[in-house]
Amino acid sequence: MTINCKGTLIDVSSPKVMGILNMTPDSFYDGGIHKNEAAILKHVELMLNQGATFIDIGAYSSKPNADFVTEDIELQRILPIVEIVIKNFPNTFLSIDTFRSNVAKLCIETGAALVNDISAGHLDKNMLPTIASLRVPYIMMHMKGTPQTMQQHTHYENLTKDILFYFSERINAAKALGIIDVIVDPGFGFAKTLEQNYQLLNQLELFKMIEKPILVGVSRKSMIYKTLKNTANEALNGTTVLNTIVLQKGASILRVHDVKEAMETVKLIESLNC
Structure with missing residues (x-):
């Protein structure tokens, strides 16, 4: 299973790691820590x-x-960072975490390689057509509502079945526009209760039926630190445990704050599967 990033085919049948660079002052774990270009x-x-x-x-x-x-503020925060990262590390595959099509377009034109959309196109009707025109890989996440309202939308008839249906509809909409490289993210922590997150984790292998790469982001999230009754700063060990589980259940990409530990997890799981 491969995705095409700027002409390079990346084989995600061997799990890959996506490192997080938050440029927001209020992110739950690392907001505001990157103070300057250096x-x-x-x-x-x-x-x-x-x-x-x-x-x-x-x-x-x-x-x-x-x-x-x-x-405007999102663009002021993100575009200069895309520019300096591409200037200094031109071969980097930058993913743009945005639900806005114009932000995605300008960042891709500046040198980014793929788009990571928490709303799967639901918060901007122009997102899917924009991705189709840009011809870049597209990560579509499951969420209901917006970041401001999503925790009010945690009712499901059948959690896993509902999310699988959501992706079926979204993938068909993308396919109709000619979008080829799609990655699915079940959206741990988004419009889901603590218990629902673990139910979803328990049934994650069912998402392999979609036949698309699966991205999982559980890094230092509240599903870990609330269960362990500690903090995001203390949640690295829990993150590693859950990353081990999702790799065994078929995850293709781990989205993490701590790359070294995630890479070690991938290496050990791959050794187990030899």
């Missing part, structure tokens, strides 16, 4: 050296009840 480049270099295949840049916090951010 710090940003140092962190990107570290993640690349540790083995990240992708770097995911976001400038709009999607944590529950996150503050609304205008498109």
Whole structure:
């Protein structure tokens, strides 16, 4: 199973790691820690050296009840970072974490390689046509509502079945526009209760029937630290445990804050599967 990033075929049948670069001041774990260009480049270099295949840049916090951010502010935060990362690390595969088509378009034109949309096109009707015209890989996540309202939308007739149906509809809509490279993200923590997150984790292998790469992002999330009764800062061990489980259940990409530990997890699981 491969995806085409800027003319390079990336084989995701061997799991890959996506390192997170948050450019938001209010992210739940690392918001506001990258204060200047030097710090940003140092962190990107570290993640690349540790083995990240992708770097995911976001400038709009999607944590529950996150503050609304205008498109202008999102662009002011993210475009300069895309520019300096591509200038200093031109072969980097940058993923743009946005639900806005214009942000996606301008970042791709600046050198980014793929788009990571928490809404799967539901929050911007122009997103799917824009992805089709850009001809880039598209990560579509499951979410209901918006970051501000999603935790009010946790009712499901059948959690896993409903999410699988959601992806079936979204993938068909993408396919109709000629979008080929689609990655699905079940959306842990988005419009799901603590118990639903673990139900979803328990049934994650069912998502292999979609026959698309599966991206999982559980890194330092509340489903870990609320269960362990600690904090996001103390949730690395729990993250590694859950990443081990999702790899065994078929995940193709781990989206993480801690690249070194995720790469070690991938290596050990691959050794187990030899």
